[in-house]
Amino acid sequence: MINEKRIKLMTRMAIFESRNEEELYKVKNYFRSDYIGVHMIKNAIRITLVFLLGLLAWGCYNMDKLVKEITSMDIGALVVRIVVVYVVVLVIFSIITYIIYSFQYIRAKEDLEYYQILLEKLEKEYEREDAGLQSATGINRNRSKTLGGDRHGNVTGI
Secondary structure, X not given: OOOHHHHHHHHHHHHHHHXXXXXXXXXXXXXXXXXXXXXXXXXXXXXHHHHHHHHHHHHHHXXXXXXXXXXXXXXXXXXXXXXXXXXXXXXXXXHHHHHHHHHHHHHHHHHHHHHHHHHHHHHHHHHHHHHHHHHHHOOOOOOOEEOOEEOOOOOOOO
């Protein structure tokens, strides 16, 4: 007999898992510092590339001025200014990245806890069904373990 409550719960879990699978996997397998650190490194690489492209665009835009004043220009001071601007931009965006991914990690951790609650509810539904079958037929069917391990823990890989 089909248990409608269990079917609804399984459908809700499948939809939730399909929407959040990647983040749930990362949160389950990464420590918070690793999760945030990986994103900060990726963002630092992106910032560096964009900064270099912006510097190239600035150089192309000011090419006439640079060519005219190259002999009288203090190249060391220009390089120092560029490096200072780069470091400031990198620090600002790294702080923003840290804040964003800290909140994402917290939210994904809460989603993982919600998913675990759904799994526990589903397990209780199976236990309730097993208890009903056992009392009706006198047959003891222990479905909590299968050949693959826990019934639900390894189904989704999450």
